[in-house]
Amino acid sequence: MAIAARDGADRAEQLIALTERLSTLMAEEIEAHKENRLDASSRDWAEKEKLAHAYRFEIASIRENPSLLAEASQGQKEELKTKVEAFGKLAERHAKALAASKEVTEGIVRAITEEVATSRAAPAGYGRAGAITAPKSSAAHSGIATNLKI
Template sequence: MTELAARNGNERAEALLRLTARLTELIQSETRMFQRRRPQDAVALQDEKSKLANIYRAEVARARAEPSRFAGASPAAKQALRQVTESFHAALAENSRAVTAMKIITEGVVRAIADEAARQRNTGNGYGPGAAQRPQRTGHVSIALNQTA
């Protein structure tokens, strides 16, 4: 299903109002999970969020192409739809900030791990100020065989 079930503009506005409110709730829940550094918990929301987002996108595109789809909607329904849409956009902005913060944190952790691994590979051989750097191993090993036996 990618279209709201409605017989007239008022029912369509009410259905889009419910859909947008639920989508906003899901986005806000996901944002809280990200802020608590528990993105794995948000996986459970993805299926419903994806389905609702697809219906929302399709319905908004239809409304832009055919504004008469909401003809007959009450002024109260139109006003409520404006308000829930503003809340939805605010929730999306907050979610975007949380996702960006998680990305920065994750990249920092990965960079720190890589830097530490590189540092450990380049640890000097020996003690004191004159200690030589150990040559980097490339995976090749030289061996000598003594054939006296």
């Protein structure tokens, strides 16, 4: 999805506004993750997706063809550069927040899986020599499937 701009100045203004809005949404999501509201990523999903696609497309277009901003003033270009740099730092923080949430969620799932497997462990039995054998792990038979490769 491309920005429908009249000229470079209009493109710069729209891209500045787009970057600001996307930054606001990401900052809100980061705060929600800090407050352990793990459903934060699903809020405003459609808007974030549209903005992210437009942002990625516009930045790639400008990198490929810098003349798209030819009519933009030096002030607009500097403001856009500042906003894009700030957005990059925010995106890094956002990625860290998502990774932390993922780690917490995986830890909870792993703990539940281990607890279920432990509670369903087979009883100890006797081996060929008459000695008590340790129960075999029944994690594969616990009824809960986990994917630890995510």
